[in-house]
Amino acid sequence: MKENTVEMQYLYELAASVLEVRPPARPPSKLNWELVCREAERLSMLSFICYGLEGLGENDQPSNSVMSELKKWKIKGILKEAEQQRLLTNVFCGFDAQNLKCLLCSDLPLKRLYPYPDLRCRQEVEIFMPAEAIPCARCILRDLGGSPVAAESTDFGCCRFGQTTLIVKKYADEASFPSSGEKIQKYKHYSNIYEPPPEALYRQLAGSAAQAARGQKEFIWPYFDLSMLQRFYHFSLPARHSAFQVNLKSLFSHQGQRPLNIDKTIIHER
Secondary structure (H helix, E strand, O other): OOOOOHHHHHHHHHHHHHHOOOOOOOOOOOOOHHHHHHHHHHOOOHHHHHHHHHHOOHHHOOOHHHHHHHHHHHHHHHHHHHHHHHHHHHHHHHHHHOOOOEEEOOHHHHHOOOOOHHHHOOOEEEEEEOHHHHHHHHHHHHHOOOEEOOOOEOOEEEEEEOOEEEEEEEOOOOOOOOOOOOOOEEOOOOOOEEEOOHHHHHHHHHHHHOOOOOOOHHHHHHHHHHHHHHHHHOOOOOOOEOOOOOOHHHHHOOOOOOOOOHHHOOOOEO
16 A cells, blocks of 8 residues: 555554544545555554544444454453563563563663553564573573573573563673663663663664665654654754654645655664
């Protein structure tokens, strides 16, 4: 589906309304909701439709059959997120008990910025730690019921828990972790679980977004993440980058007919 179709444009409008915590605009007449849902599924955005529709009047909502399927999807997503959070609590408490220091990938810190955490549910969670801690981490994961799903090594481990896969990898820097010069912070209330600070996430995401293709999940989600970081922290990039001003309306505009111009919305190295 091209990005300038009515269905794709209204999908973006629903997403924008959820991220900006406002009611969505009324849908165009004769909107094909099946196409909207199909494209949302391709982009892992069905949850945005579920929450966005809550701001529409009954007469503007899709048919009962579509609404029924979306409600089932929403409940499924909420339960999946709750299950994953229980799992991660057990894992991180186990790491803390064994004094295993680790650094989280960007997914979990970014999840907290969204209005609903299940909007950004991920099947894989990556965790980085010193190589010497990985064997103990693998034992903890197995003791919690994880099933190994890949060949393990001294610097890698991978276990599946239902719909969630936890991956532990060797931290790139062989120096002591966390080092005194590392720009990281503790995650929630845990003693040994660390996360990148918001400004580091913003720079990382801006760089990765510049490499992504328009209309693909790999582009849409970095843009969402950057939008949430901008909304909460009002970041601006260093002088060596051209300014990246996160403006949801430039992505989610449903009035124009031209495809999204990446060059105007993605930062570039000078």
